[in-house]
Amino acid sequence: MHKFAFLLWFINMHVIIHGNTADNESSDVKGIIGAILDSSSRIGQEHAVAINLALEDFHQKNNLSFALHVRNSQGDPLLAATAARDLIDNQKVQAIIGPQTWAETSLVAEVCTQKSIPFLSLADATPEWAMKKWPFLLQSSPRQIMQMKAIAEIVKSWKLYNVSMIYEDGDSSSTEVLSRLSEALTSVGTELSNVLTVPPLVSSSLSQQLEKLREGQCRVLIVHLSFPLALHLFETAKRMNIMGEGNVWITTGSFTSLVHSLNASTISNMQGVIGVKSYIPKLWHQYGNFYHRFRKKFSSENFEEFNYEPGIFATEAYDAATIVVDSMRKTNKKGGQFLLDKILRSNFTGLSGQIQFNGHERAPKHTFQIINVIGSSYREIGFWSDGLGFSKSLDPNASYSSSVKELGKVVNPTCDIRLRIGVPSMSIFKQYANVIQDHSENVTSFKGFAIDLFYETVKKLPYHLEYDYFAFNGTYDELVKQVYLKNYDAVVGDVTIVSTRYEYASFTQPFTDTGLVMVVPVKSKTGGRTWLFMKPFTKLMWILILVIIFYNGFVVWMIERNHCPELKGPILHQTTTMLWLAFCSLFSLNGDRLHSNLSRVAMVVWFFVALIITQIYTASLASMLIVEQFEPTVDSIQQLKNNNAIVGCDRGSYLQRYLQDALGINAENIKQFDSQESHANALRNKKIAAVFLDVPGAKIFLAKYCKGFVQAGPIYKLGGYGFVFPRGSPLLPGVNQALLNISESGTLRDLENSMLASEKCKDIIDPGAETTSLSPASFMVLFILTGGTSTTALLIYIFSESYLWPGQRTMWSLMMAVIKHWRSQKRLFSRRVHNVAKSPLNFAT
Known part of the structure; x- marks a missing residue:
């Protein structure tokens, strides 16, 4: 034929x-x-x-x-x-x-x-x-320059970054096409991860070439082949079940422009293919006649x-x-x-x-038509125009979008290949990754902060991703190497990002705080402090109290000295008597031994103020003794080295190597532990002087053991925890963006708070807290009250003794006689009989 x-x-x-x-x-x-x-x-x-x-x-x-x-x-x-x-x-x-x-x-x-x-x-x-x-x-x-830009915009719509190009070997013009495509992909934030050359003649080697495509997931495959070779490619790919494994196939104009000539059986090999071709304006006054005649x-x-x-x-x-x-x-x-x-x-x-x-x-075209192969034919789903984007039509009132998804139902990558994800079963901090094995039912479940976070991350991806968890019983370095050996497609858990592991895999951005810290036991700050009893008040407060005591004693002595022979005599005797009287007033009012109402009023007010001050002092001192202040037993790495102290770290982690190489601690002084409890017991029993933990792990440890241990020394900057993927993985950019979205939305913070809440200690001790001493400002009203009362009594006494004229003195004497008579009548009803002639300083009954 x-x-x-x-x-x-x-x-x-x-x-x-x-x-x-x-x-x-x-x-x-x-x-x-x-x-x-x-x-x-x-x-x-x-x-x-x-x-x-x-x-x-x-x-x-x-x-x-x-x-x-x-x-x-x-x-x-x-x-x-x-x-x-x-x-x-x-x-x-x-x-x-x-x-x-x-x-x-x-x-x-x-x-x-x-x-x-x-x-x-x-x-x-x-x-x-x-x-x-x-x-x-x-x-x-x-020229097809802009066609490459249209393809790049389609790739951008799914935010997929594993882009491969398949082109014909021996066609030197494909070099320019490859260069243009690479530039266009770079402009949208991605790049070609693989280039597959196909022999120009149909051969069995095509199957071997296509086998390379099975190594990745969610690939974008851009096909730039001659028409017969492309047909053979799709036929082989369908036979190998590559067409339906979540890959996105995009064809350039060299093939797409001839799709209309294919029959249904041939098109069945190309289900889901997206094609880009030059747009024919179809000016009907020219094209209509040409179409029918053609x-x-x-x-x-x-x-x-x-x-x-x-x-x-x-x-x-x-x-x-x-x-x-x-x-x-x-x-x-x-x-x-x-x-x-x-x-x-x-x-x-x-x-x-x-x-x-x-x-x-000829000048390059700026408008291209997008088709989608579905069923036994294809659909012309829309257009892409340079500078405008995707649209369903080219009408003047057409709306444009930056995503090809807006053109309607377009095939989407589904990533049907399930990822094999390794989870560390030796994790010390089970709050991050916990492998629970039920041997009775032969079921393994996975829980923890990292597991929940990865679930939320996958939900944010623009494509569907399926995965299965597998427990790994080995060191973290060995677990990362399993990704390099292709035994796992990713690792989820408390895996720290360190440079040595980058030789075998890539990491997402850290989803926890970064750094390494030292955790040590605490000791009491108050033990051995001789002057602790002075702590409730400030120095100025103590000085002011002494001044008020001396002043009130002086006022009482001044008023009562004419009525009490004991208050007279040599200067030294009067001074010591005055001091004794002032201090005794702190503990006993002795109002019935005082002759003058002025001294009685001054002493009543001072006794009231003194009672308040002593009660507050007692309460503050008791609080200091009950709530002790703590400080770390070790505050620096150098102190550990000087004392040749033993330190601890997690078993199977990178920390032993880091402590030796970076911090200079002897290998003989490093002990590894398998659990948080063993860390705590070793610290309590003084088997180790300190334990080194990543910041995320230290948060968990200190939340659980908040009373006996504290973080000390500086934070050593390290990578933090991250998810592990193969080097050059197309999933990595999308997962990083999803993690950023989770962090910015507050979901990451909520997950971390929920994790820490389960271990939160109610009586958290703040080693840096200091009890505030009370200053005169807290008692200024009381000091003004007692000082003002005593001063007023003193002034009245001086005024009455120096300036009253004889008639006034007579009147004053008469008033004092009445008061004395009233007091003598009062004593008749007293249980005790006092000698009126006794001195006010005589406390014998």
Whole structure:
């Protein structure tokens, strides 16, 4: 069937050539055009029909005829170069159109440049350097630079970072495509993690190449292959069950532009594929007529094809032929530089879009169509426009989005491959990772802060991720190496981020506080403090109390000295008596021994103030004795080294190595423990002087043993806890972003508080707290009261003794006599009989 079709196509080309040649003899032929096509491919078949339609349309509009000579290269670069020489030397063509591959284009460009014949390439991509090397080479199809940017935006929509590209080996034009794609991916925050080259010929090695794709999860696979090779790729991938494993397949325009030609059975191999292709404007006053004529002509010449609709390759060939014939019409010169200049000045709207050359290439397109293969066909789901984003239509009022998901139901990566996640079963701090094994039911459960946090993190990922936990009974370094050995896909637990482990795996950002601290027992600060009894009051308070005592004693002595012989005598005797009287007033009022009401009033107020002060003093001192203050037994690493002390750390962690290498502690002085309880017991029994813990572990330890231990010394900056993933894992950026979202939303803080609450000690001791001594400000009102009362009594006494005139003194004496008489009557009812003549200082009954 294929040979029969080719025979018909050859006869058709032969008729066209000779038909045009016959016209040359009877009419004015404006120019001769050559075309090098691959008649065995769908692209070459569309090119042939479209070029003929372009010449027919131009003849109808301008009444100008052009001779067309077509050669079949069969996709062989050497045949293409031979055909070019034949067309130039024998057929005297003035311009050549085609072919479709870069390998053919490079050889034909060399021939055309030597002969000074304009050559319009229909290849997908032509390197910039090629047009400088071959000045008669023109890129007549729009450059695909922006197509790579559209693909990068699709990748960005799922926030997947494991991007692989599959391209054809031996196609040097793919180098530029690869470079453009890499730049576009970098601009959206990702990069190519793998590049897979496929041999140009169908071979069994493709299966071996695709096996490499099984090593990752949630991959984005960008396919840039020729049409037949891409079909073979998808057929092989489906057979290997790679198509449905959560991978996102994206095809470039070289394949997507021909999806319309596939039948249902072929499309079934491509379920979920997303394609990007150039957008055909479909100006109906031009395209409508072309569409119907193309289908009719194409079906008559290629009736074995499934679909007869024209694609972007047909419109580009139509426009290339139009460019040539229109430029020939505008010049009387037969080819060469004059024709090339006319072609470069072309400026009109063609079927494929605006026709305008920028240098030797057409301006790149800025709008692309997005398709999604579903079921037995495909859907045109929307568009991507540079600078605007994705939209469902190109109407002036269309809304744009930065995500392809807004175009509707698009295939999403599901990451169906379940991750194998290792969890340390030797964790000392079970609050972070606890492996619970129920041997009776043969069930293992996993709990803890790290387990809960990873669950919340996975919920924040933009794709579904399934995983299983596996207990690992070994050291943390060995657990990290299991990721390197591909026994586990990740590790979740209290794994500290240290540089030596980066040799085998990568870490997320830390989800706990970072650092290493020293925890030691505490000792009492108050033990052996001789002057503790002075602590309740400040020095100024003690001075003020003594001043008030002396002052009140002086006032009483001054008022009572004329009534009491014991208060008279030598100065030394009077002074000691006054001091004794002042201090005795703190403990006994003795109001009935005082003769003057003035002294009695002063003493009553002072006794009231003294009672309050003594009670407050007693309470404050008792509080200090009951609530002891503590301080660490060791406050520095240097103290441990000087005392050659034994220290402890977690068994199986990195700490033993760090204590030796970084802190300089002898290996003989380091003991490893398996639990928090063993740490605490060793510290209490003084088997070790200190224990070194990560900050997250120290929080748990001090929350549980808050009364006997305290953190001491500086915090040594280390990595903190993080999740472990393979180096270059595509999941790592997404997990890091999810952790940031959890932290910023407060979920991380809530999880940590919930964990610490279960171990929280109610009577937490703050070693840095100091009891505040009481100052005079707390008693200023009392001091003013007693001082003011005593001063007032003293002034009244002085005034009454010095300034009262005799009549007033008589009156005063009469008042005092009445008071004494009242007192004597009162004593008659007293249980005790006092000698009125006794001295007020005589306390004997």
